[in-house]
Amino acid sequence: MFKQMLRNYDKSLIISVLSLCMIGLVMVYSSSYYTAMVRYGESSSYFFTRQLLFFGVSLVVFLLALLAPYKVYKKLMKIMLLFSLFLLTAVLLFGRTANNAQSWISFGSVGFQPAEFVKLGLIIYLAAIYSKKQSYLSDFVRGVLPTLVVIVTIFCLVAIQPDLGTAMLIVGTSGVMIICSGIRLKHLILLFLLAMASCTILGIFLSEEQLSRFTAAYDPFSDPQGSGYHLINSYIAIAHGGIIGQGLGGSTQKLGFLPEAHTDFISAIIAEEFGFFGIGIVISLLAYIVFRGFFIAIRCKDTFGSLLVIGICGMIGIQSIVNLGAATGLLPITGVPLPFISYGGSSLLLLMMAMGIVINISSFVNMERKKPDMIQKNSSDRSLKLVKNQNKRRAVSRLP
Known part of the structure; x- marks a missing residue:
């Protein structure tokens, strides 16, 4: 079984993921060395x-997830959901504040963001529940409403940190899974109407700082030294890169002009140093992972596996x-990192584990598709062997 899995792994996905990680390592150093010297x-x-x-560490987790049969997560989904709720509660009670959000749990010098791992826990929970409820998914109260309660609870726990970017990402990923689960159109x-109404109500309770992000996105020059400062410098970096870029290390915006150059705005530094072609390669690799994942989901006969891949690749795409x-x-600007590229251990660990699960599912899909061919081949081999034995017995019977 293990050897069969090794032969059926999706090598193109493995290469794409590792390529993005290598690009990320290079760009984290290139975009952060000035900030590191100033701070340290x-x-x-x-x-x-x-x-x-x-x-x-993420590579070890990736290999473990790649080798572990994905169906084991279905059995653990309740434990993972309860643990996710525990982590979100713990971060509100004992969490460390960074960038105006109490979203970290620290153990000495090591810290992690529970919300990152909650995203995967919720995806596994929704995939397991919707695969289990296929027979009565048309019943809104029994099939859909319980999962909505869980999604809203997790959204609220993340949003009050406040980490609205991650909270909206959780809702978006859940929405993709709900659409693909097979629920009725009505x-x-x-x-959709409930989501629009909720967004309207949520807008009333946004803080002044959160509202300024909308102004900064669509009219940054109204406050160039304040809320629009990040985006204006991002524009400068992208424009400076042009088609072919300034070369590795050639960015000027990372030299104290563009804040968060190694995290939120690392894509702008890639565009400045490698131009349109450089950022195009990164976008192409990310797009390939997403579309390849949806292709695997379509081919997967197991509803749980299919929804799991859709949730993970939908999360990466969004x-x-x-x-x-x-x-x-x-x-x-929401502070959401660029997958596999931006600096951050929690995000990288989550994504590598998630992609290990996707590649594990793809190997099972490939093995299932090859079974009929193997059965036919074995049947043909047995028939050929039977004919040869019959011919051999006839030849022996003709001897004097």
């Missing part, structure tokens, strides 16, 4: 060293759009 003296590789350590329309949209002024 002579240690220009501070962020790179930590990201390299995060990548090493229920989808009802959920997160990429939100990050790139913020860097180009198409969407408000």
Whole structure:
């Protein structure tokens, strides 16, 4: 079984994921060495060293998730959901505040963001529940409403940190899974109307700082030294890069002009140093992972596996759009990192584990598709062997 899985892994996905991680390591160093020197003296590789350590740990987790049968997560989904709720409650009670959000749990010098891992826990929960409820999914009260309660609860726990970007990402990913779960069209329309009404109500309770992000996205020059400062410098970086870029290390915006150059705005630094072609390669790799994932989901005969892949790849796709949209002024700045590229251990660990699950599912899909061919081949081999034995017995019977 293990050897069969090794032969059936989706090598193109593995190469795409590792390629993005390598690009991320290079760009984290390139975009952060100035900030590291300013903050930590002579240690220009501070962020790179930590990201390299995060990548090493994430690679181990990736391999473990790649080898573990994905169906085991279905049995653990209740434990994972309860643990996710526990982590979100713990971060509100004992969490560390960073960038005006109490979203970290620290153990000495090591910290992590529970909301990152909650995203995967919720995806596994929704995939397990919707695969289980296929026979009565048309019943809104029994099939859909209980999961909505869970989604809204997790959304509220993340939003009050406040981390509205991650909270909206959770809702968006859940929405993709609900659409693909097979619920009735009239229920989808009802959920869409409820979502619009909720967004309207939510807008009333947004803080002045959160509202300023919308102004900064669509009219940054109204406050160039305040709320629009990040986006204006992102524009400058992208424009400076042009078609072919300034070359690795050639960015000027990372030299204290563009804040968060190694996290939220790392895509702008890629565009400045490698131009349209460089950022195009990154977007192409991310798009390939997303579309390849949906192709695997379509081929998967197991509803749980199919929804799990859809949730994971939908999360990566939405997160990429939100990050790139913020860097180009198409969407408000939310602090959502660029998958596999931005600095951050929690995000990288989550994404590598999630992609290990996707690749594991793809290997099972490939093995299932090859079974009929193997059965036919074995049947043909047995028939050929039987004919040869019959011919051999006839030849022996003719001997004097």
